[in-house]
Amino acid sequence: MYEDNQNDITRLVVRSAQLLLAYGAESDLVEELSQRLGKALGLASVELSISSNALVLTSLVHGRCITTTRRIRAHGINMMVVCELQRICILTEKGIYGANEVRRRLARVEPKTYPAKVVIPVVALSCASFCHLFGGDFMACVLTFIASSVGMGVRLFLAKRHFNLLINFAITAFVTNVIAQLGYVYPVSETPQITLAASVLMLVPGFPLINAISDMVKGHINVGISRWGNASLLTLASVIGITIAMQLGGIF
Template identity: 90%
Template sequence: MYADNQNDITRLVVRSAQLLLAYGADSDLVEELSQRLGKALGLASVELSISSNALVLTSLVHGRCITTTRRIRAHGINMMVVCELQRLCLLTEKGVYGANEVRRRLARIKPKTYPAKIVIPIIGISCASFCHLFGGDLIACLLTFLASSVGMAVRLYFAKRHYNLLVNFAITAFVTNVVAQLGYIFPITDTPQVTLAASVLMLVPGFPLINAISDMVKGHINVGISRWGNASLLTLASVIGITIAMQLGGIF
């Protein structure tokens, strides 16, 4: 393999690893797919070092090493991107794709998201279902649907304008809790406390917490602790928003 080819393939592999980390893959999956993709494209070995906001990749061919570093900028969870990169790796291993096709496929990978008009009512229904499971009455479920739908609309509004995620979570929690307090202001439900609890469940950072535990269990301690800290900050921001809303509403 020529040096130029090794350079090109190394760039392709590190780009795929960068996308995997940016869109929510756990560290073990990133390492595995990077090594498999590199070997499928002709590299002798691929070594990867992952930190909280960067990765360092070294490729080896005939005793010649190339090392490159990339920054990681989180773009949120998007399993479509992760699945597309897994499919790309599998087809490359089978010989269907070569380096040129991998390059074209990587350039065409764009995250797809559901439109807000679908996401907002689905989130509302999900939180209302939790309210029902927690023992809330019909009016409480309807209030939960309203509060969580309004909260999700606020969250998407601030996310579209690229506000800091912690600020986004705090404001969303505040607005959601204020709407949920209608069950206390007007005596229309016997279980207003269930509405308060269920309407903010959309803010639980479940995926980051799962990834954090997965990373730590599989030996990626630094990355796992970083993800755990990020998820904890998001939880804290939500708690601050909820606490302010409950203080203003006189719930305490």
């Protein structure tokens, strides 16, 4: 393998790893796919070191090493991107894709999201379902649906305008909780406290917490602690928003 070819393939592999980390893949999967893609494209071995906001990749061919570093900027969780990168790796291993095709495919990888008119009612329905499971009456479920719908709308509005994620969670929690308190202002439900709890469940950072635990269990302690800390900050931001809303509403 010529030096230029090794450089090009190394860039392809590190770009793939960078996208995987940016869109929420766990560290073990990033290492596995990077090694598989590199070997499928002709590298003898691929070594990867992942930290909280950067990765270092070294490729080896005929005793010649190339090391490159990339910064990781989180773009939110998007499993469509992760699945597309897995598909590229599998087709490369089967010999269907070569280096040029992998380059074109990586350049065209873009996150796909569902429209707000689909996301908002589905998320609100899930929160209302939790309200029902927790023992809330019918009106509590209706109020939970309304509060979660408005809260999710606010969350998407702020995300579209690139607000800091912590501020986004705090404001979303505040607005959602203020609307959920209508169950106390107007006696339409006998279980208004369940509405308060269920309407903000959409803010639980479940996926980051799962990834954090998975990384720590599989030996990626630093990355796992970083993800755990990020998820904890999101939870704290939500708690701050809820607390302010409850203080203003006199719930305490």
